[in-house]
Amino acid sequence: MASRIQNIFASLKAAGRKALIPYITAGDPNPGATVGLMHALVRGGADIIELGVPFSDPMADGPVIQKAAERALAFGVSLRQVIGMVAEFRKTDGKTPVVLMGYANPIEAMGYEVFSALAAEAGVDGVLTVDLPLEEAVERVATLKRHGLDPIFLLAPTTPAQRVAMIGELASGYMYYVSLKGVTGAAHLDIDNVADKMRQLRHNTALPIGVGFGIRDAESAAAVAKVADAVIIGSRIVQELEQGESGLQDRLVAFLSGVRSAVDAVRA
Amino acid sequence: MQMAGKSAEQTYDMPDAHGHFGQFGGIFVAETLIPALDELRVEYEKAIADPEFMAEFNYELKHYVGRPSPLYHAKRWSEVLGGAQIYLKREDLNHTGAHKVNNTIGQVLLARRMGKKRVIAETGAGQHGVATATVAARYGLECVVYMGAEDVKRQAPNVFRMKLLGAKVVAVESGSKTLKDAMNEAMRDWVTNVDSTYYIIGTCAGPHPYPMLVRDFQSVIGEECKVQCAEQVGRQPDAVLACVGGGSNAIGIFYPYIDVPGVRLIGVEAGGYGVETGRHAAPLTANAKPGVLHGNRTALMQDENGQIIETHSISAGLDYPGVGPEHSYLKEIGRAEYVAANDDEAIAAFHDLCRYEGIIPALESSHALAYAKKLAPTLSKDQVIVVNLSGRGDKDIPTLARLSGIEL
């Protein structure tokens, strides 16, 4: 059976459109806000939502997402609660895929079997674990897959071609190309470089490829949409959350709609 | 350091090809760093098989660091304690004042071999930062040291030393502002500057191959100790003690003894206010569950949701929620024992060594001394304990003065 993520990419492809994938950290600015923000992201044009699981030691994140995790952890937001938020979201949205994105240890602490069962039941679709590379992933990914969850993997500018193919065999749903060497929130995006790299990646995997890191506005989103299957936006969205709850849903919808139009103006 | 060609009776052979020590260790990092770690592993294997590299490493250890470090019979203190004979492996006498420099010499030679022009490091007590700044100056490399903002305050003399040596010290304000946060920030730097930069990790933690190569570079301590024990005692000791932060001085002295029967290996963690209070830095003693942090799987102080919890120790160098994966493994297979010494026990042992032996030890090393103080009286006078005196206490003098209510 095709997963919700696979279906989305199939229908977008048929329509000649690209996916828009915003990221927020669950529990930021407070745990009660998250489900409403997820719905707002959908209203703004999100095809898939990446929902960050806050972790005390976010080694791959820049200051913006680090602080988002700190705000969430100040409320004691746990992986179990994040899964609960997805279940809540699913009550009124059965269509938009949700990918949990975070670090290995909260899942390790819960155990892969328990986590996979709970996440699948809540309506989680994919799992991206930043610090779980191919080397350590095989058994863990098998458990995710047994529960129908898509394991999403990162590809980096430094990833050699043969390794892209190996990761592609383990991954399902889509792959996430990190556009630059660095942490989330870094400023520069070299679009020519990304375009080159995308051509190479396509030789080594048939999975859809999203590009993230460094996308901050309609212009950079459109540029990425020309070469990738999905545009992933994290820190720029979290900066809206940083401004506090007042008018937040409207601000998110406004920002994302602008990006959505720019992405849709790019036809495959 | 003798690494190539294990002797016939040597059976311990860890880690495996992917850096696993049983269920511990491994490589848990973001994809961007994987090729850099692969390259490091390949270069390391070539380097240690290269007689020129090894000759240079050994030359530096001898002429720059001042090795071999003495094995010293602490006769007076042993007498006072009334039990086993205590010997001190004097890593405090190394250039820069701690064992850390054994590792930074090895890694800076690797960095140079790999053509890197910039080195970075994390530091807690500042000893590893100083040892890194030192070798960076020695080899003319740019050096940035990440240090938790709390530790910058606690270890002011070392911050100034690093600056004198030409390093840039970055105070890390995120998280608990201690060693683990400094390591997070160093990882962020590395992922951003991976082409130009070599990350000199200061303890036997991090992703493979770091736990292995740090162990190998530090194992000079145990290799010397074996020779010195044979010469001075006529046999190997009954127990070898070392403090455990990440565990590099401990693995350095333990490793050559792993296959030697009859030698107890005892790692002493930081008990802080007491393991029972929860405010400590003793994951192994507290039987902490394994978890994943900083690139490897190991015993980790964490809450039930897998968030890393804040640790406490009087000594910044032991204030770390994890421990090198090989120690988790040595505990699991029962080859090494792990105990804790509390802040006040470490301070008492610190004063003992000052008064009875005329040696001012590092607060980190004082934890190992504290357990020796407990263990020695339970043993007979012809038994022998070696304590790895991992560093000297000059850097801790402001802390000790403050505890006595004195402003320097």
Ligand SMILES: Cc1ncc(COP(=O)(O)O)c(C=O)c1O
């Ligand atoms: C003197 C001394 N001993 C021990 C340690 C702890 O490190 P490790 O457990 O890696 O030996 C430190 C760390 O800063 C130190 O400075």
